[in-house]
Amino acid sequence: MPEFVRRIPDGDDRERLVCGTCGYVAYENPKVVVGSVVAAGTSVLMCRRAIEPRRGFWTLPAGYLELGETIEEGARREAREEACAEIALDGILAIFSLSRIGQVQIIFHARFAGPASMPSFGAGAESLEVDLFSWEKIPWNEIAFPSVQLSLNEWRRLGAAPLGMPAQNPALDPRGTTKPDAASPEGPL
Amino acid sequence: MPEFVRRIPDGDDRERLVCGTCGYVAYENPKVVVGSVVAAGTSVLMCRRAIEPRRGFWTLPAGYLELGETIEEGARREAREEACAEIALDGILAIFSLSRIGQVQIIFHARFAGPASMPSFGAGAESLEVDLFSWEKIPWNEIAFPSVQLSLNEWRRLGAAPLGMPAQNPALDPRGTTKPDAASPEGPL
Numbered sequence: 198m199p200e201f202v203r204r205i206p207d208g209d210d211r212e213r214l215v216c217g218t219c220g221y222v223a224y225e226n227p228k229v230v231v232g233s234v235v236a237a238g239t240s241v242l243m244c245r246r247a248i249e250p251r252r253g254f255w256t257l258p259a260g261y262l263e264l265g266e267t268i269e270e271g272a273r274r275e276a277r278e279e280a281c282a283e284i285a286l287d288g289i290l291a292i293f294s295l296s297r298i299g300q301v302q303i304i305f306h307a308r309f310a311g312p313a314s315m316p317s318f319g320a321g322a323e324s325l326e327v328d329l330f331s332w333e334k335i336p337w338n339e340i341a342f343p344s345v346q347l348s349l350n351e352w353r354r355l356g357a358a359p360l361g362m363p364a365q366n367p368a369l370d371p372r373g374t375t376k377p378d379a380a381s382p383e384g385p386l
Numbered sequence: 387m388p389e390f391v392r393r394i395p396d397g398d399d400r401e402r403l404v405c406g407t408c409g410y411v412a413y414e415n416p417k418v419v420v421g422s423v424v425a426a427g428t429s430v431l432m433c434r435r436a437i438e439p440r441r442g443f444w445t446l447p448a449g450y451l452e453l454g455e456t457i458e459e460g461a462r463r464e465a466r467e468e469a470c471a472e473i474a475l476d477g478i479l480a481i482f483s484l485s486r487i488g489q490v491q492i493i494f495h496a497r498f499a500g501p502a503s504m505p506s507f508g509a510g511a512e513s514l515e516v517d518l519f520s521w522e523k524i525p526w527n528e529i530a531f532p533s534v535q536l537s538l539n540e541w542r543r544l545g546a547a548p549l550g551m552p553a554q555n556p557a558l559d560p561r562g563t564t565k566p567d568a569a570s571p572e573g574p575l
Contacts, residue, residue: 263415265488267483268490301492
């Protein structure tokens with residue numbers, strides 16, 4: 198049985214999860230999600246999720262940054278795990294704060310590490326299938342999360358221009374608090 | 387007594403902190419630190435730390451992002467808490483991965499929210515003193531952390547140019563694994 202209670206530790210100013218037995222404070226902070234828009238020519242790599250939430254919907258290779266990793270290492274690991282793809286990162290495309298769910302998402306602009314003419318990928322354990330899509334063929338009605346759509350939009354908007362300031366939260370949802378409608382996940386964050 | 391043990395939960399691929407009694411998995415992931423180089427004209431705002439680590443040394447207003455905040459909100463809160471300053475953010479100046487200590491630091495380029503000619507600030511609870519320094523007067527020998535120096539360097543390098551791609555880890559320490567020497571903290575991350 199968990200012994201944790203919510204209280205304000207001495208010297209702190211907000212409630213934390215504190216072990217009622219030993220006083221250990223399990224700080225809960227936002228987590229970092231790292232992911233990539235991986236392009237091969239004018240097509241992008243997408244993964245159909247094999248796990249909840251949003252099983253069966255399409256996403257970018259992305260996931261939680263782990264201890265001991267740089268953000269680049271985490272993004273490359275996620276592409277390897279979810280899409281069996283070795284990727285090279287060009288830079289940061291977007292940074293989203295999803296304050297509603299305690300996430301900071303860092304999305305890279307990326308390409309395949311090998312020759313672009315022969316992109317190598319496949320479905321990892323958390324993916325039902327993985328494929329390259331031209332812009333028009335992207336399964337827009339089956340996108341897993343709003344930030345996937347936002348990242349793709351930013352990738353498209355950028356085109357061949359050099360990377361500059363990363364895109365951030367959309368004007369419609371500056372705090373990342375809007376709960377997306379499952380029926381139209383292309384809404385705010 | 388903490389009941390947590392380190393083991394690999396079912397379906398996972400790395401050790402987690404798991405409650406030996408109830409199986410609760412306390413995922414430990416890197417934490418996000420948000421901070422700012424706050425400029426008033428050609429001077430920057432710095433805080434002398436009242437707490438460990440590096441008590442007595444100078445840092446930027448920065449700290450852990452909390453649940454429910456955007457990265458911008460967190461950076462503004464830290465400036466308020468540590469330097470009693472209301473600030474306005476221009477954009478992201480730098481992003482550092484400190485994989486050695488499980489941090490992702492997001493540093494903003496910022497200014498005082500009020501008139502630049504009358505910057506308002508003071509020592510918050512975690513600061514011994516807070517002051518504005520021209521570049522030459524920055525206490526270079528008493529800087530708390532390498533990333534403070536790197537952020538200041540990047541701010542100086544940028545000058546009046548528009549913000550572009552955020553600076554990232556220095557070439558000397560691409561993974562953020564080098565342990566700084568307490569005697570010369572201006573080294574790698």
